[in-house]
Amino acid sequence: MILNPYTDTAELIAALENQIEVLSEKISTLKQEPQSFNEQVIFKYIDTASTGKTKDFVRSLGVKSERGSLFSSGDVSKLIKSGADDISPALLAIAREVVNMKNKKR
Secondary structure (H helix, E strand, O other): OOOOOOOOHHHHHHHHHHHHHHHHHHHHHHHOOOOOHHHHHHHHHHHHOOHHHHHHHHHHOOOEOOOOOEOOHHHHHHHHHHOOOOOOHHHHHHHHHHHHHHHHHO
């Protein structure tokens, strides 16, 4: 956690309390059950942080892509990037954070 510049202790406390609130909301989101197949895919991606492992999971379920072909890692990436109407915005934001964390490691 990175502390931002602050002018006094009260401001620091407020900033830290805000971070706690944000983290609590993320934890709450991650504790929820998937409400759709697309959310199940996103949860799997967050769990594994791997489009390849997520693709393998979807294939193991026998689900094909919208094109009618085998589900690919690119389909996972596209779902994360473009989203879908049946994916919670909060869940999608967490998945995008995972993508960004992975990109920073490279």
